[in-house]
Amino acid sequence: MQPINRMKIEFESKSVNESFARIVAAAFASQLDPTIEELADLKTAVSEAVTNAIIHGYEQQEGLIFMECILYEDSITVKITDHGVGIEDIEKARIPAFTSKPELERSGMGFSIMESFMDSLFIASEKGAGTKITMTKKFSKR
């Protein structure tokens, strides 16, 4: 399928940018006229991935986060990338309630939420190099 629109953004790994990233993704997706619930799901998933890049990827230090959004006829693909520490064991990271940072009161539900709120979730990561999350959400035809 041909993309009908796309954009790329990079921003600093600051927690104040979590809501900014959600607004950007939702504003772009709104070109497809999604329902309020679909838009809320997308915002939540984007928030999870961006928060992970900030907390886990860059361990709350400085760094750049990259987000790419690609619109198709009836779906959006969002890619969120950091050049942070990377994930050693992706299978383990995906287990619901698993977190490597319980001391920060993380719930370990981030990946579970991304998986259930989006239609597909791919995680590519390399220890010491970074992490790239690719998620797609279909929007209902109206």
Next chain:
Amino acid sequence: MQPINRMKIEFESKSVNESFARIVAAAFASQLDPTIEELADLKTAVSEAVTNAIIHGYEQQEGLIFMECILYEDSITVKITDHGVGIEDIEKARIPAFTSKPELERSGMGFSIMESFMDSLFIASEKGAGTKITMTKKFSKR
């Protein structure tokens, strides 16, 4: 002065992205808690520059538009760049009501609006290479 936050975005030269670019700039600027009027001014200026890139820079053909936003303590700098046709005579282009595309019902007021709604406006352009608009707006202390 040290920037407190920054972001860079690139998107396609499609008119549907005019409103998207406005939302992105306004969402980022809102971190500084500007007034509603200041935010409206910023949105209008961004809209002018992005529309110009689409209509004049890329003459409504495909192309990429780049926007960079830099936040300082009490101001935002926005840079909007296209790799389009460029401007031959910048002095002439800045004259209120001058437009090279009257057949498209352009009013020629774009640069005048950017100048009056923002606190500074720089235009860098090279024939055949593209155009870069740099605008700054100060936000009132509250």
Next chain:
Amino acid sequence: MLEITLKRQNRVLTVYLKGELDHHAVSKVKETIDLQLVKMPLSQLILDMSAVSFMDSSGIGLIVGRYNKMKCLGGSMKIKNPGLNILKVLKMSGLSKLMEIS
């Protein structure tokens, strides 16, 4: 998305716009109004902008274009109920000297 609603009373056409009036939205408004102009003779075109939340110079171009057409046809044009931020753009472009804004 910009919504356009038309109301015609005798030779007066009122166009109600709702949403954001930028370059993306302008062409549809232009087409819609110009189609009316060829359909029946009009003495006045009223643009009601009470529900326009955003306008940039593309809107100015649209208004000036319709103003010129109405003048050619021997009619007039006026603008109604612009919000504060819209009024700012109208004034800065000198449109407030060209036609009635109320």
Next chain:
Amino acid sequence: MLEITLKRQNRVLTVYLKGELDHHAVSKVKETIDLQLVKMPLSQLILDMSAVSFMDSSGIGLIVGRYNKMKCLGGSMKIKNPGLNILKVLKMSGLSKLMEIS
């Protein structure tokens, strides 16, 4: 920006949150509540979420953390008035099995 309002009645503390409850907002809420927990003994903590427009798993972490503290102190916790999208996150995280949501 997230707004936090506290109401204390006897040994029940109600925390009203307004805005978006994400990782950025969580630390202030945590500090505010935990300060109350050390001030005076509490039998119940109520989180009123009627004005929370967004919540992700950082909010879940916050709630579980406060739930565990209340349990340690021999008290309980409940959640009130979450909107539909908030409820979806609460349910998917299994929180609805841990405490009362009404």
